[in-house]
Amino acid sequence: MSSPLAVEVRALSKTYEVHERPPGLAAALRSVFRRKYKTIHAVSDLSFTVEPGERVGFLGPNGAGKTTTLKMLAGLLHPTAGEARIAGYVPRRREAAFLKSITLVMGQKQQLLWDLPPADTFTMNRAIYEVSDADFAETLGELTELLDLGAIMKKPTRQLSLGERMKCELAAALLHRPQLLFLDEPTIGLDVAMQLTVREFIRQYNERRGATVLLTSHYMDDVASLCPRVVVIDQGRLRYDGDLPSLVRSIQPDKRVALRFSGSADREAVARAGTIVDFDAAHAVIQIPRVDLREAVGHLLGLSFVADLTIEDPPLEEVMRELFSASKPAEADADAGTQADSA
Template sequence: MSPAVIEVRGLQKHYRVHRRQAGAAAMVKSLFRRSYETVKAVNGIDFAVAPGERVGFLGPNGAGKTTTLKMLSGLLHPTAGEVKVAGFTPRHREVAFLKQVTLVMGQKQQLLWDLPPAETFALNRAVYDIPKREFEETVSELTQLLELQDLVGKPARQLSLGERMKCELAAALLHRPRVLFLDEPTIGLDVSMQSTVRSFVRAYNERYGATVLLTSHYMEDVAALCPRVIVIDRGRLIYDGDLRQLALRVRPDKRILVRLERPVPATELSRFGVVVSSDAAQAVVQVRAAEVSGAVSRILAGLPVSDLTVEDPPLEEVMSELFRSSREAAGS
């Protein structure tokens, strides 16, 4: 097995934060005596990622995801612990390291606002010292994959959010990095553009064998791209493994989506399982995984069914249940 591209051992990031109560008296008091508390943004996590893996890095707001990505890319120094990315220590910010990684943040941009993306591409070529022939080949490939032909010549301020994000991805990948840290790359994009970005990330991963560590609150991104997930909450790792196994462990039930030829009362639907939702056109019934076959047979025999599908519970619900159970186990 190939050595890990990303290795994290006992990683911590703590901040000393000044706290004071509201009001003028508290403000004056704080001038002479300040009280501080330690915020443990990341509190001792361990994981490793192999070459070419696509891994979802998940957690609620404030869990420490972005802080971790910034430490992995060298923008923040850890309080404690060890980090290796592509054989380098990120906080040293060596040139050879910077040429192998990229960090794309959906809420930040590197495009020059009044200039076309082509100018940012040229600037990045100089920054990364990319040979002209390689640069032209990469721009051509990325332009084709992301359909940028009509965009690279327009000022960035004239592009839509989705168009800017496609150009941001191209700019971040001109040096063909081996490791991609993607922090909410589809945030704010419409469904069609989210799909485009997901398809591109998969294509880049498969073409170059790049390692991808992705954070996203859109579970469609994770389900489409990441067979494995690492989940953290309040700075601690609570799950690292296969996404499907996580869903089976946390929510082993199934949902039967039934499209109806005529309205059926909820009381009648409840004979087949727990009614999650229902209206005149369709109903969703939840049953245990072991009972799916029998429930489907009874529904087909007892209801006016026009169509029927069996689905796993939504990943959003799986994650919410995981966080809830983790906090209950921790006594908080």
């Protein structure tokens, strides 16, 4: 292949020394003179690659090392061991050409100048990234249209709502047309409508510009709808790399069947099809192993009080919870990494 990989990560590790002390004044006093340091393995021996134009979701519980990994890839943090390459560049060298080809959006931090309208931040970024007048006008026009920035661009940032600010953050981060987007919780705190807007925008940007997207999000819907591929890390280690449906199947081999009743339902009869997750007078949800699905659905449709039936995957949140709770005992044996498989 002529063009290099968008992201190439080999045996990447990052450890921190943090000083820890028990709560209380006495302990605080002791820690002034003698500090106990603890080594935190934020990321351990992480390897994966991403092709140009891919959209990859980064999943993991809080503290899994997602943000640390993104920051190493963006050149903000220096890896303790291993190496990362972004389109052939070594991120920690922070070469101008590299920095001009990437962007990092953090849902919890902002780069917009607080006291001034976002338009001023755009002007500043334009100068820093050396964007030509023509390109700036074109990109800004495009972003204004996609994100509906027209009116909000000229209001001081401090007067914008969280959603409006996020839209402007995205615009500020994309004015230089980066080819690689690191998005760290870009939809955090946004309402559902705004989440959809942001999500749709990311997809369109990816399709229009062929840009690579690496996304972390706590909203599983973001990942499910945006990312054909997911990388799961837990306690700094790679747990899974592949498509989402296969992950769901491997963790949670059951399907969910939602029923709507007309008339009084017979719980016994429903229970014969599978495990009842939820049951009330009008609805029920039952869990059925995939292999038994055909037979169970036949049985359920045969029940006179079943008015409607839908088959779904279990909610992603639940699947993830299961995946990560399974990793806790495994960690004691220090073999959490063995469950990783490259799909």
